[in-house]
Amino acid sequence: MENTPPTGSVIDLIHSDRVTLATRKALLDHLNQPTVTEPKFFNLEQFKRFQQVCNQLIPQSTEANIDLAGPIDERLANGTTNGWRYNDLPNDGDAYRLFLTGIDQTAEALFDQSFDSITAEQRDAVLLAVQQGEATGPAWQQLPADRFFEELLAEVTEVYYSHPLAQQQIGYTGMADQSV
Amino acid sequence: MKTHTTEHILDAVVIGTGAGGAPLLARLAMAGLKVVALEAGKFWKATADFATDERAQDFLFWNDERLSAGNDPIAFGRNNSGTGVGGSTLHYTAYTPRLQPDDLRLRTDFGVGEDWPLDYHRDIEPYYDELEQFLGVSGPGQYLWGPPRKTSYRYGPLPVNGAGKLMEKGCRELGIKTSPAANAALSAPQFQEGYGWRSACTNRGFCQAGCNNGAKASMDVTFIPLAIQHGAEVRAECFVTGFERDSQGRITAVLYTQNGQEQRQRCHNVFLCAGAIETPRLLLLNDLANSSEQVGRNLMAHTALQIWGEFEEAIYPWRGIPGAVISEDTHRPKDRNGGGSAIRPPDFVGGYLLQSIGVMPVTYASQLARGRGLWGTALHEAMSRYNHVAGINILGDCLPYEHNFLELSDEKDGRGLPKPRVHFSMGENEERLTSHANQVMRDIWGAAGAQNIWAFPRNAHVIGTARMGTNRETAVVDPNGRCFDIPNLYISDNSTFPSALSVNPALTIMALSLRTADKFLKSERVKE
Numbered sequence: 001m002e003n004t005p006p007t008g009s010v011i012d013l014i015h016s017d018r019v020t021l022a023t024r025k026a027l028l029d030h031l032n033q034p035t036v037t038e039p040k041f042f043n044l045e046q047f048k049r050f051q052q053v054c055n056q057l058i059p060q061s062t063e064a065n066i067d068l069a070g071p072i073d074e075r076l077a078n079g080t081t082n083g084w085r086y087n088d089l090p091n092d093g094d095a096y097r098l099f100l101t102g103i104d105q106t107a108e109a110l111f112d113q114s115f116d117s118i119t120a121e122q123r124d125a126v127l128l129a130v131q132q133g134e135a136t137g138p139a140w141q142q143l144p145a146d147r148f149f150e151e152l153l154a155e156v157t158e159v160y161y162s163h164p165l166a167q168q169q170i171g172y173t174g175m176a177d178q179s180v
Numbered sequence: 181m182k183t184h185t186t187e188h189i190l191d192a193v194v195i196g197t198g199a200g201g202a203p204l205l206a207r208l209a210m211a212g213l214k215v216v217a218l219e220a221g222k223f224w225k226a227t228a229d230f231a232t233d234e235r236a237q238d239f240l241f242w243n244d245e246r247l248s249a250g251n252d253p254i255a256f257g258r259n260n261s262g263t264g265v266g267g268s269t270l271h272y273t274a275y276t277p278r279l280q281p282d283d284l285r286l287r288t289d290f291g292v293g294e295d296w297p298l299d300y301h302r303d304i305e306p307y308y309d310e311l312e313q314f315l316g317v318s319g320p321g322q323y324l325w326g327p328p329r330k331t332s333y334r335y336g337p338l339p340v341n342g343a344g345k346l347m348e349k350g351c352r353e354l355g356i357k358t359s360p361a362a363n364a365a366l367s368a369p370q371f372q373e374g375y376g377w378r379s380a381c382t383n384r385g386f387c388q389a390g391c392n393n394g395a396k397a398s399m400d401v402t403f404i405p406l407a408i409q410h411g412a413e414v415r416a417e418c419f420v421t422g423f424e425r426d427s428q429g430r431i432t433a434v435l436y437t438q439n440g441q442e443q444r445q446r447c448h449n450v451f452l453c454a455g456a457i458e459t460p461r462l463l464l465l466n467d468l469a470n471s472s473e474q475v476g477r478n479l480m481a482h483t484a485l486q487i488w489g490e491f492e493e494a495i496y497p498w499r500g501i502p503g504a505v506i507s508e509d510t511h512r513p514k515d516r517n518g519g520g521s522a523i524r525p526p527d528f529v530g531g532y533l534l535q536s537i538g539v540m541p542v543t544y545a546s547q548l549a550r551g552r553g554l555w556g557t558a559l560h561e562a563m564s565r566y567n568h569v570a571g572i573n574i575l576g577d578c579l580p581y582e583h584n585f586l587e588l589s590d591e592k593d594g595r596g597l598p599k600p601r602v603h604f605s606m607g608e609n610e611e612r613l614t615s616h617a618n619q620v621m622r623d624i625w626g627a628a629g630a631q632n633i634w635a636f637p638r639n640a641h642v643i644g645t646a647r648m649g650t651n652r653e654t655a656v657v658d659p660n661g662r663c664f665d666i667p668n669l670y671i672s673d674n675s676t677f678p679s680a681l682s683v684n685p686a687l688t689i690m691a692l693s694l695r696t697a698d699k700f701l702k703s704e705r706v707k708e
Contacts (some may be wrong), residue, residue: 020392022229026236057555079594083241083257087249087601124556131553153549157559161545162235170566172541174498177232177384177392 010168010175018176027164027175036070040077041093046100047073049116053103056123057153058160066163068156072096082155086147098143099152103130105137182411190214190447193434195420195462198267199689200673201453202399202407203311207697209412216413216445218436220458221263223416224270226400230392234542237389240264240271244593246457250584251605252639254481256457258388258543260642265416266400267455269686271388274364274396275503275575276317276687277533278308280326280511283681286577290529292609293579294678297650297659305330307691312362315397315690316370316378319362325508335367338381341500343570346491347536348505350572350628354522356620361506361535364397364687374405385498385538418443419595422466423450430668437595449668449700453693456675457586460645461600463656464588469646469663474656476586478647480680481604481639483532483576485614486547487621488569489630495570502538510534510574510620511682522623528612531682532576534621541566551636565632572625574617575640578680579609586645604639641685646675661696672696 013019014027039047047069054068076093089095106126107115115126129135131153133146160166167175184190191213194205201217208215222239224230231237242261248254262268281300286293298304309331311317319333337360340348344360351358365381372378378394378401387396394401404414417438424433424444433446452459460476463469511531513523539547545563548554554562583605588598606614618635625633649655652664657676663669672693674685681688 020232022231022236022392023233026231026233030233030235058559059556081243081245081257082238083243083261084246084248084255086253087247127555131555150550150553153553153555154546157545157549157555158235158542161542161563162233167541169560170541170563172498172566174385174496174540175232177382177386179382 010164010173013173013176014164018178020178023175023177030163031165033067033071035067036073039073041073042100046097049100049104050096052116052123053127054156056120056127057156064165066160066166068159071159072155086151088144089147089151090143095143095148095151098139099130099148102135102137102139102143102145103127105139106130106135109136181408181413183413184214184216186443186445188214188446190216190445192449192451193218193445193447194451194453195434196267196453196455196458196673197265197399197404197414198262198453198455198673199269199399199686200455200693201267201451202403203690203693204451204453204672204697205412206403206407206410207694208701209407209410211701214411215407216415217407218418218420218434218445219265219414219416220419221265221416223265223414224400226390226392226394230390232384232386232392234389234540240390244595245599247589247591247599247601248604249601250603252637254602254604254639254642259640261455261457265404265414266398269398270390270400272398272686273387273503273684274501275535275684276312276315276362276364277506277508277683278326279304279681279683279688282512283679283683286530286679292529294649296678297648300327303695304688304691307694308687310694311687311690315364315402316366317362317364317397318367320360323362324357324359325511333362337361338363338365338367338501338504339383340504341383341385341538342495343497343536343538343572344500344504346495346570346628346630347534347572347624350624350626351507353627354623356507356509356522356624358505358507361503363501363503365391365501366395372402372405374409375401381501383500385500385502386540387502388543389540420462421597423468429666431666449670451670451672451696453672455673456642456645457600457602459671459673459675460586461588463646465597469656469665469669471665472653472656474647474654476645478580478644479584479586479602479604480578480580480643482641482643482680483578483606483610483614483617484573484638484640485617485621486537486571486573486636486638487618487625487633488571488636489625489633490565490568491570491629491631492568494567496567497538497544497569497571498540500538503535504538505536507534510617513616523620524616526616528609528616529579530577530609530613532574532613532617533682534624535573535575537571537573539569539571544569547636552634570630572621574621575682575684576613576617577682578639578643579607580644581607602642606639641674643674643677643680643685646671647678648676649678660699661692670696670700
């Protein structure tokens with residue numbers, strides 16, 4: 001299967017006359033979005049843990065390094081939603097905070113350590129337990145683990161694949177929307 | 181655009197500008213009535229405002245939070261919702277099959293569900309004929325299913341994309357008939373009154389996130405400009421919260437919020453066209469039109485299972501009209517259980533259509549996350565094959581059940597109003613229909629050469645929450661869309677459908693909208 005475009009092609013495309021003004025602006029907004037270092041919704045400890053979660057869900061090479069936790073922190077700070085949520089989940093903000101508490105409790109239960117100090121393989125094991133609804137810890141009494149994991153994974157995935165560099169990786173060129 | 185003051189007593193206020201509101205708005209304006217449409221969302225200029233970027237287009241969706249309950253919770257936001265002048269037609273796929281006459285006779289034919297109090301040839305077909313010409317529907321020269329057509333589609337079909345060609349190939353192997361589908365997107369430029377020239381489709385494949393050149397017949401480039409040309413006013417960013425009524429219970433004014441200010445528009449008649457969630461929600465909030473206690477009940481959603489597969493050759497699934505090819509051989513599969521057919525006899529009521537589907541990258545990635553739970557390197561690997569992916573799905577019937585309904589929750593949204601809670605669980609019939617379709621589609625995709633086939637369960641299009649009928653004890657509106665309880669309140673959207681139908685609803689919503697306008701105008705003339 002032959003779908004790896006030459007490096008830089010999407011960036012070149014964005015600046016070409018094959019892309020409409022509205023599309024160029026949207027894609028440059030994603031490209032130029034500064035990486036969030038001072039979260040507005042999470043506290044710093046929560047935010048760093050969430051960044052670790054994002055690294056496990058969508059591992060990235062250092063050159064791509066698309067900020068996944070930042071846009072989600074921003075959405076939660078703004079209080080906007082994607083239009084619906086599962087009835088058995090608490091509101092998005094409470095759910096994310098419970099999740100970050102919960103994975104720490106699960107890490108303690110499985111490895112006698114905080115989520116923040118376990119290895120990448122151990123983090124995967126914690127997240128897999130959450131995805132399968134088998135995570136242990138009091139937080140999961142208030143948050144259906146498997147349901148929330150689906151929401152979390154969908155949001156992180158959508159942020160990632162909205163980025164032009166991620167779209168380049170999969171050979172997507174549909175942003176070329178101007179007839180020339 | 182002509183404007184009116186709020187003190188002016190209008191002939192009609194139309195709430196919502198989607199497929200239910202826009203056609204009747206134009207019809208009433210063309211009859212010389214003084215009409216204003218109130219739309220919660222913004223008035224976009226698609227050619228300048230719409231980007232080919234899924235995330236940037238989030239503004240097309242109704243993003244006030246809804247609570248989804250039941251065993252098969254319905255996704256909203258980018259599914260099953262819309263906002264902005266044009267409503268959800270701004271992001272509909274433009275798939276415009278006609279219903280078939282037996283869709284209106286589910287109870288007669290199967291003993292369950294509901295019949296419609298309408299006749300296909302008298303009440304619906306003439307409007308299909310009119311709409312397909314007006315919207316500029318592109319479709320095949322001869323349509324293979326349903327009764328003979330009086331008119332051809334206005335334009336030839338749009339080019340068949342990668343997924344469409346694969347569906348043709350797989351179905352050919354299995355002896356299932358296919359046809360290029362009818363899509364309300366232009367295969368040739370068309371002049372539209374009040375708008376100007378709409379371009380032909382450029383096969384950009386972004387229908388579900390907004391068309392940027394007017395090729396797709398969303399309401400903002402068709403009925404809305406026509407309505408404005410004939411004197412209608414469209415007031416955007418107006419959120420309706422309630423009504424004033426006189427001692428007989430007739431509505432005398434519509435209450436709404438605009439720029440944070442409470443407004444009150446006086447009027448003689450109201451057409452509520454806010455869709456199958458916001459329409460019943462507004463009625464329940466105001467305890468209106470509900471002597472039947474059917475408001476919010478009979479909630480249905482089309483069975484809409486998707487099957488995805490990966491192919492050796494590159495497909496580029498974002499290219500072309502998303503729903504390029506159709507088969508209605510499964511409309512009533514009992515008719516096709518003879519020799520050689522790959523479709524087994526049904527063990528369910530009703531039927532479904534088959535449709536090839538394209539997909540935008542973020543939507544596909546999100547479905548991999550939700551449907552297959554892929555993350556880490558597994559997600560990267562699956563997405564590295566995005567350009568080789570093609571899909572096929574169904575759009576099928578759904579029966580009404582006691583357990584499926586909309587209610588107001590105790591939780592408040594950003595406007596301070598109760599969030600709607602939508603209960604939905606598939607019944608045995610939907611499970612059986614979906615299982616039948618799952619096998620048919622896997623067979624088709626297997627015959628087409630797909631690998632790594634997987635299913636994404638889905639229910640689409642909310643229907644039925646303010647049912648139409650002839651009995652005021654069991655229905656909210658009469659066959660003309662008029663509320664039994666409030667004689668100057670009409671409902672025109674998918675909430676009035678008595679049954680779900682085995683086709684996409686948009687064209688039928690528009691047909692009923694024009695019919696309601698015509699019936700209303702006729703009754704007004706009788707009064708004079």
